[in-house]
Amino acid sequence: MSNKPFVYQDPFPLKKDDTEYYLLSSDYVSVAEFAGQEVLKVDPQALTLLAQHAFHDASFMLRPAHQQQVADILNDPEASENDKYVALQFLRNSDIAAKGILPTCQDTGTAIIMGKKGQRVWTGGGDEAALAQGVYNTYIQDNLRYSQNAPLDMYKEVNTGTNLPAQIDLYATDGDEYKFLCIAKGGGSANKTYLYQETKALITPAKLKNYLVEKMRTLGTAACPPYHIAFVIGGTSAEATLKTVKLASTKYYDGLPTEGNEHGQAFRDIQLEQELLLEAQNLGLGAQFGGKYFAHDIRVIRLPRHGASCPVGMGVSCSADRNIKAKINRDGIWIEKLESNPGKYIPEHLRQAGEGEAVKVNLNQPMSEILALLSQYPVSTRLSLSGTIIVARDIAHAKLKELIDSGEALPQYVKDHPIYYA
Incomplete structure (x- = not known):
């Protein structure tokens, strides 16, 4: 006792x-x-x-x-x-x-x-x-x-x-x-919120940073970088970890202390934040199309945890x-x-x-010609589009999939024009 x-x-x-x-x-x-x-x-x-x-x-x-x-x-x-x-x-x-x-x-x-x-x-x-x-x-x-x-x-x-x-x-x-x-x-940034259930074995200098870098790489560029990235290590529950991720990504916890204590106060690891930011710059993903600015900044918060658990959370606030x-x-x-x-x-x-400078692309020409033109340039090439484009969201994609699953043909306009996910 x-x-x-x-x-x-x-x-x-x-x-x-x-x-x-x-x-x-x-x-x-x-x-x-x-x-x-x-x-x-x-x-x-x-x-x-x-x-x-x-x-x-x-x-x-x-x-x-x-x-x-x-x-x-x-x-x-x-x-x-x-x-x-x-x-x-x-x-x-x-x-x-x-x-x-x-x-x-x-x-x-x-x-x-x-x-x-x-x-x-x-x-x-x-x-x-x-x-x-x-x-x-x-x-x-x-x-x-x-x-x-x-x-x-x-x-x-x-x-x-x-x-x-x-x-x-x-x-x-x-x-x-x-x-x-x-x-x-x-929705884009909300979808880049993740929970990983790990163990104490992860919390070593030799493992933790590399682990977080690999998780950071999986964010990709779909949620509009440069990001404000938040990592949370530990937590009294999974939901406590993710709640902290959300608030950390908004800078709400910027005023936390920078060291822990025996009573379990949350703290920021400033050194690890700086190291991870450098790693983010070296990923090469950049501000969506290649470069240095994958992230504006990174927050790393350490929380107390149950001895049998080590939740790790990751999330972003987008541009x-x-x-x-x-x-x-x-x-x-x-x-x-x-x-x-x-x-x-x-x-x-x-x-x-x-x-x-940008490659001019006329979207009113046949799709085969559009694809042939695009194939001449590497990914990340800036394009200047003109012509007809279809604007769609999830519900439209779901309806198109229903047609495919039922064996019906897609509308011709879907085949003739690119779809912009807005």
């Missing part, structure tokens, strides 16, 4: 939040007294307003730090021409999106909200509904795609037409503030790095300040630059 004294360890001890916020409104909040203590009264309309503006901002703007990382690629002599081309297009895309009409990414994502509600915050209940109303308002009023499908039975689905349901996870904490992290998570904090306190409703002028990161000499 242990004679160790009881010690409560905050599992994720974070430094003071230095996020820059703007005041959205001082309405809908007030201070009252209950049982000799001041409590923060929050009208449900505050939650709706917060969620609506947070998801609007995140849909059209990204964090300044992310935009600076993209801009840095343009000035790196080690970056490939493809790296620089992709970086410039991202900045141009952000400059257009920041005007609030066309979103950063056509996959406008699943709305995910994590909230931490201080014990001296009183809303009267119904927090999830009020937050969901804000998500609804944004997706209905802005030019945002509806991506959520509701099952009618095990096999039939219908698009909800509102982008609801949102994923809303609320936690009780100390204090008199209500703090939030809002994420618009696209549509849509994460935004918000909070409610006695001064009002606050939203993280995102970059409203990403055009300033584009160097002057590139502002009017064209698209550079």
Whole structure:
């Protein structure tokens, strides 16, 4: 029997939040007294307003730090021409999106909200509904795609037409503030979330780094690099590991300590992060088409684990790095300040630059001729396409497969024109 004294360890001890916020409104909040203590009264309309503006901002703007990382690629002599081309297009895309009409990414994502509600915050209940109303308002009023499908039975689905349901996870904490992290998570990056069940044998200097490099290689480029990559080693459960992966990829855990203790606090391994970033640069995959910038940065977090288990998690936040904090306190409703002028990161000499050299491909010619032309060039060659192209998504591919499985012929237009997966 242990004679160790009881010690409560905050599992994720974070430094003071230095996020820059703007005041959205001082309405809908007030201070009252209950049982000799001041409590923060929050009208449900505050939650709706917060969620609506947070998801609007995140849909059209990204964090300044992310935009600076993209801009840095343009000035790196080690970056490939493809790296620089992709970086410039991202900045141009952000400059257009920041005007609030066309979103950063056509996959406008699943709305995910994590909230931490201080014990001296009183809303009267119904927090999830009020937050969901804000998500609804944004997706209905802005030019945002509806991506959520509701099952009618095990096999039939219908698009909800509102982008609801949102994923809303609320936690009780100390204090008199209500703090939030809002994420618009696209399917491409969400699909690059992995759990591996390993053992203690993996946790050696000789094995761990090589293991993580190989897992990183499997991410490929389908989720729009450069990525913000997160690895989590350990975890009290599989779900705790993956939850930490998600939050680490948003930079939520950047303020963790850099060493562990005997009570099990989470920590970041900065040295391993730097080593893995160098390995990512050496993979050669680059920003989608070959080069150095497969990742902007990497986070590695170590967690406590059961002696018989060693879960390892991996995930990414993609180039549509849509994460935004918000909070409610006695001064009002606050939203993280995102970059409203990403055009300033584009160097002057590139502002009017064209698209550079590209192979011109006329898509209206016979498919055999298109394939013959493409076969003359290596993968990663930049193309300038003109002509007819089919835009499709998963449901279209499923319908085409149904035709094939039933022995029917594909429509002629599918054979005559390339399909763009949007």
